Amino acid sequence: MTLRLHNSLTGTKDVFEPLEDSHVRMYTCGPTVWNFAHIGNLRAFLFYDLLRRHLQVAGYRVTHVMNITDIDDRILDQAMHAGTTIAEYTKPYAEAFFEDMKMLRVRPAEHYPRATEHIQEMIRMISTLLERGNAYVADGDVYFRIASFPHYGELSHLDREGLRAGARVAADKYDKESVSDFALWKKAQPGDEKIGAAWDAPFGKGRPGWHIECSAMSKRYLGDTLDIHAGGVDLMFPHHENEIAQSEAANQRQLSRFWLHSEHLADATGEKMSKSAGGFTTLRDLIAAGHDPLAIRLFLIANAHYRSRLRLSEESLHAAGEQVRRLQDFARRLKLPVAPKDGGRLAERVAEVRHAYREALDDDLNLPQGLGHVFELLREANAALDSGEVGEAAARELLLLMADVDAHADVSAAQDTTLAAEVEQLIAQREAARKARDFAAADRIRDELRDRGIALEDSKEGVRWRRVAKV
Ligand code: AMP
Ligand code: ZN
Numbered sequence: 001m002t003l004r005l006h007n008s009l010t011g012t013k014d015v016f017e018p019l020e021d022s023h024v025r026m027y028t029c030g031p032t033v034w035n036f037a038h039i040g041n042l043r044a045f046l047f048y049d050l051l052r053r054h055l056q057v058a059g060y061r062v063t064h065v066m067n068i069t070d071i072d073d074r075i076l077d078q079a080m081h082a083g084t085t086i087a088e089y090t091k092p093y094a095e096a097f098f099e100d101m102k103m104l105r106v107r108p109a110e111h112y113p114r115a116t117e118h119i120q121e122m123i124r125m126i127s128t129l130l131e132r133g134n135a136y137v138a139d140g141d142v143y144f145r146i147a148s149f150p151h152y153g154e155l156s157h158l159d160r161e162g163l164r165a166g167a168r169v170a171a172d173k174y175d176k177e178s179v180s181d182f183a184l185w186k187k188a189q190p191g192d193e194k195i196g197a198a199w200d201a202p203f204g205k206g207r208p209g210w211h212i213e214c215s216a217m218s219k220r221y222l223g224d225t226l227d228i229h230a231g232g233v234d235l236m237f238p239h240h241e242n243e244i245a246q247s248e249a250a251n252q253r254q255l256s257r258f259w260l261h262s263e264h265l266a267d268a269t270g271e272k273m274s275k276s277a278g279g280f281t282t283l284r285d286l287i288a289a290g291h292d293p294l295a296i297r298l299f300l301i302a303n304a305h306y307r308s309r310l311r312l313s314e315e316s317l318h319a320a321g322e323q324v325r326r327l328q329d330f331a332r333r334l335k336l337p338v339a340p341k342d343g344g345r346l347a348e349r350v351a352e353v354r355h356a357y358r359e360a361l362d363d364d365l366n367l368p369q370g371l372g373h374v375f376e377l378l379r380e381a382n383a384a385l386d387s388g389e390v391g392e393a394a395a396r397e398l399l400l401l402m403a404d405v406d407a408h409a410d411v412s413a414a415q416d417t418t419l420a421a422e423v424e425q426l427i428a429q430r431e432a433a434r435k436a437r438d439f440a441a442a443d444r445i446r447d448e449l450r451d452r453g454i455a456l457e458d459s460k461e462g463v464r465w466r467r468v469a470k471v
Helices: 039-057 073-082 086-103 119-131 211-222 233-251 283-288 293-302 314-334 346-362 367-386 392-408 414-435 439-451
Strands: 004-007 012-015 023-028 061-066 135-138 141-144 181-187 206-208 226-232 256-262 454-459 462-467
Touching: 004 256, 023 039, 023 211, 039 061, 039 226, 039 256, 039 283, 039 293, 039 346, 039 392, 061 211, 073 086, 086 283, 119 135, 119 141, 119 181, 119 206, 119 211, 119 233, 141 233, 181 211, 181 233, 211 226, 211 233, 226 233, 233 256, 283 293, 293 314, 293 367, 314 367, 314 392, 346 367, 346 392, 367 392, 414 439, 414 454, 414 462, 439 454
Parallel strands: 023 061, 023 226, 226 256
Antiparallel strands: 004 012, 135 141, 141 181, 181 206, 454 462
16 A cells, blocks of 8 residues: 655655655644634644544554644733733643644644744754754844755745845735745844743843744754655745754754645635634634534545635535444444345445545545445445345455544544443433432532533434533
8 A cells, every 4th residue: 555645845745655664744723822712723733633644554653743833923912911821821722732732632742842842942943943054143133045955945835036035024925926034033022021922042131033943943843854744835935945954954954845735714705714814713613503523524534625615614524523423333234233144245345445545545535535435335325234144254354444434533422331321321321310319419410411522302202412512
């Protein structure tokens, strides 16, 4: 089996093999914790999760690093405004990020380095760039000299003629059309120290620019050359271009062999979802509107290939919810006793589908295509189960197929059954308490469930539960 990944550096799907036998070193750009992550950000993070999971399926050990950007222009503005430190200001948003990841069943990275905890590494790299003449000090700020790096623009296939070298841009997020010397270090402004956003450096008190953190932290945890660097497509230029310039100028080695970029999530109007633009949807919003986190997960990874744009809509979320239900129902049916012997050639068909599923994922992580094969088969398999024609051999293959799917999609019953069993038990205890007229105990159980993000509803058929946003 050969794994091919679309590499933005070459513009083609290339055969992937890591530098070090069977070990993949991967760096992905993480959240800027100035606010809650929106569903677009989560699409990028779930793409990293899909990539990581498939590398593991392909037999690799993965060391995955994802940064937490806890200092940037917006964080400084907000902390100043709120009269607090940047550490205090970002704390709840960093916590919310980890909660989101958990709810979406994202497998944790090995390291989540925070920018503010790696300032010394950044200062060291900036010093090297100054010594080598790739950077210069101007009015207390330090800038990277783009003219000193002839490869600038190669990742995003920029036309170097269009570069305006020497124009300086100090903002973290700037107009993507402007190609200019970018800030590595910004001198401290009045008030920065008070909010915990100023550090001493040989080139003056200040704080790092946004781009240098990824170069310094990837080097610290993964060395000079990564196997894979990934991010959303909006980061290709200038962020990744700047990372390459800084790291390669300082280390004299290639920063990453593969660069993977995931496409945007658009809102219902077709515009790229963005926090600065205002109208954005968070995971909490969707859960509060009654969507199951697993449906959201499946929608974000499987409704479109990661390099295609995806549009958020109620219909698609409902369709994903329906797919989750079909996978879970099927997994449940497979637990029932099987027929004495197989009818037809179902076992062979399942083996073929397993092969096709794996091939789709090996072809640049084409999960939508892989799942297409699986859903087609589920129709046949359900019919065979209805007519009692699924014997041991077919059932075994089907279980293996469901495990293959769960290795990426992770939405079928396993974890949910444990949760369901626990919840059902608590509901039964609450009913018993109510019968015994111990309403305090009944309320306590209801509150406990509510804290875990589960709401109870009394209905004609008894008590039902559903997931809601945690309070
Ligand atoms: P940020 O928190 O802004 O630094 O972004 C975190 C990640 O989300 C980056 O990889 C971005 O490329 C990605 N991202 C931002 N907006 C979108 C969007 N609308 N759709 C998909 N990914 C996005
Ligand atoms: Zn980055």
